[in-house]
Amino acid sequence: DTGVSQDPRHKITKRGQNVTFRCDPISEHNRLYWYRQTLGQGPEFLTYFQNEAQLEKSRLLSDRFSAERPKGSFSTLEIQRTEQGDSAMYLCASSSDGETQYFGPGTRLLVL
Amino acid sequence: AQSVTQLGSHVSVSEGALVLLRCNYSSSVPPYLFWYVQYPNQGLQLLLKYTSAATLVKGINGFEAEFKKSETSFHLTKPSAHMSDAAEYFCAVSPGDTGKLIFGQGTTLQVKP
Numbered sequence: 001d002t003g004v005s006q007d008p009r010h011k012i013t014k015r016g017q018n019v020t021f022r023c024d025p026i027s028e029h030n031r032l033y034w035y036r037q038t039l040g041q042g043p044e045f046l047t048y049f050q051n052e053a054q055l056e057k058s059r060l061l062s063d064r065f066s067a068e069r070p071k072g073s074f075s076t077l078e079i080q081r082t083e084q085g086d087s088a089m090y091l092c093a094s095s096s097d098g099e100t101q102y103f104g105p106g107t108r109l110l111v112l
Numbered sequence: 113a114q115s116v117t118q119l120g121s122h123v124s125v126s127e128g129a130l131v132l133l134r135c136n137y138s139s140s141v142p143p144y145l146f147w148y149v150q151y152p153n154q155g156l157q158l159l160l161k162y163t164s165a166a167t168l169v170k171g172i173n174g175f176e177a178e179f180k181k182s183e184t185s186f187h188l189t190k191p192s193a194h195m196s197d198a199a200e201y202f203c204a205v206s207p208g209d210t211g212k213l214i215f216g217q218g219t220t221l222q223v224k225p
Contacts, residue, residue, distance in 0.1 A: 004155070006155075031211060033211075033212060033213075035213075040217075040218075041217055041218070042116075042202050042204075042215030042216050042217050042218050043156070043202070043213070043215050044215070045212045045213065045214070048210050048211075048212055055210060056210055056212065091155055091156070093156075095211055097211075098209075098210065098211030099144060099161070099163060099206075099211060100158060100161060101158075101211065101213060102158070103148075103155035103156040103157070104155050105153075105154055105155045106154070106155050108153070
């Protein structure tokens with residue numbers, strides 16, 4: 001068990017570009033969550049998958065955001081036409097029971 | 113709707129002193145409650161959780177928290193602070209079902225030598 005991994009750890013992009021982040025959960029964890037954390041704030045829930053099904057999306061997840069978990073294993077989070085307000089840490093977590101979530105190290109996005 | 117309030121964005125203690133980080137929650141149903149710690153540029157690590165069993169919950173690194181329904185509180189304590197405890201601490205509530213977490217704004221713990 002190597003824990004939750006996220007790639008890349010850091011991303012710098014220019015406004016208007018698209019970016020994609022990847023999350024590999026702990027193996028056999030069927031639940032996967034994405035959160036966004038801005039400086040000085042607690043993480044905010046973005047979306048949740050159970051296996052490959054996306055069961056809940058936050059209102060924070062605008063139309064420019066899309067997440068997938070095609071085979072119920074790894075997940076991707078894509079942001080299209082990035083804006084400076086998208087600069088944040090994007091955290092992924094996985095869970096086997098919906099009770100305890102294990103977090104990855106996060107991807108820090110900076111939009112210039 | 114569930115929410116979490118952490119009283120005090122910054123707490124400073126001396127090494128060896130008692131650590132007390134405050135958390136109050138709002139929930140219409142019996143909640144699951146969590147404390148996570150975050151070190152700089154890292155993800156969150158679970159310290160402890162309350163899931164309706166014992167009201168006094170012991171976690172890692174000597175931390176514990178007590179669930180008080182009458183006060184809607186879940187304060188985190190540690191008898192003796194260590195320099196390595198300096199970090200950001202987050203209280204979170206889970207409404208159940210999906211397991212998504214609702215976090216407080218966090219408390220930065222500073223430990224002075």
